[in-house]
Amino acid sequence: MHAACLFPGLLFACGMAGAQVPESGRAQEMRYSAEEVASTVEDRYIERVVGLAADGRLDDDRVLLARLQSIGAGLVRAAVALKPEVAGWEWEFHTTSDAEVDAICMAGGKILVGSAFVRQLALGDGELATLLGHEIAHAVAEHHRETLSEALFLNRYPVVPLEVVMERLESDLSVQVRLSKLSSMQESEADQLGMVLAHRAGWPAADMVSFYRKLSDGDQMALVSSAYPASASRLSMAKGMALLFQSDR
Template identity: 35%
Template structure:
């Protein structure tokens, strides 16, 4: 068997990488809430919350400027007021998961687009696309379900976690390639394997966490948590031919609906308490 050489340079590289990896901290960015979100997250010291917020703000500004120039930013005042009214009810309840979140510099805007899309960047920068509301004929309860989900991604700092994960994975693969002598081609192959084996399932974990937190936010704000189920039933009609669940960054619609049904039932008492 051929012995694998390991130069002084690679030894130094390994030491530096391992020191970096050991500096990553295991944290829980949110309180557990009634839905019980307790998973620890690995965060890199090179990807701070402040950096993520600053980057998100610049990206958000760029997007808004582009959409405004095209005349697609908040072009429907009635729809914009409707979306912002939902956000105004949801945001105070973010304190259940993060006490600092209600004081974030929240922004809510509606973009005229046929896309079935909505997102919330780090720091509370929200965009809703008109297409998701109009094509799916969303009720306010369903808008709250989508928005609660997207807000939850920001509360959990999923973007920062993914950035940390990718940075750490890149270092780890470089170490493995150096130790085993597989070269760049082997490192690329290992990267693909890592993506399918670890990265994509973690994305599904993020989606599930956001689903569960989202129904709680909606329920606490007085929106029917079961509306999350009807949203994904509607979405299912627009996603025929989706890839197998094990190669998808999102859970399958069947898995998602089953989980949402369970957790909507769990937070139903919170909704009923508000509606009394």
């Protein structure tokens, strides 16, 4: 499947060379190196998972953890085929009983999934693969790195440590609002690229459509914040992608 078919209208010209999103060909402005972002984010990731573990809320659903690791392994293989350099990332899949967590992906392939969210949607394996595909797509497309780079540009910050930009991004609502257009585009991109990964990992398109139908039917707030396209639009996208997969056979 060629990228231009998947992401029409998402291409934009950049003033700086950086990275390119697999399948879409969309160029991204990157003002920080991948290594710098991964190192900085890893510190916060470790702090978070250590805190969850200390509270007894990390990987406390062993059955779900096994599902995540098994399904995730196939999706990572599909991701490596699209972007070979991600083979060197230290991918991790964890689950948590923290009810405030739905699904989170941090730079470098660190993925955390809320067990309550999975139970609430009663996700089968193919549907769970669609959720994981979405999160893995964020990592593969380096959306976190792109967002931090754009935050630096929007604020016309001088060259400061990445930790400072992260703190300002998290605390400055005006910056978050100004980044909302980029965030919405990234979410649409992750939906589509995530389905490509799930498809290439062998999961049925019907399960992918089912996942987005559950989001739409239940109006799940976890993945329906203002940063995301409308639930009905995401379901329509999934149906369209499913048809593309059928024609690709």
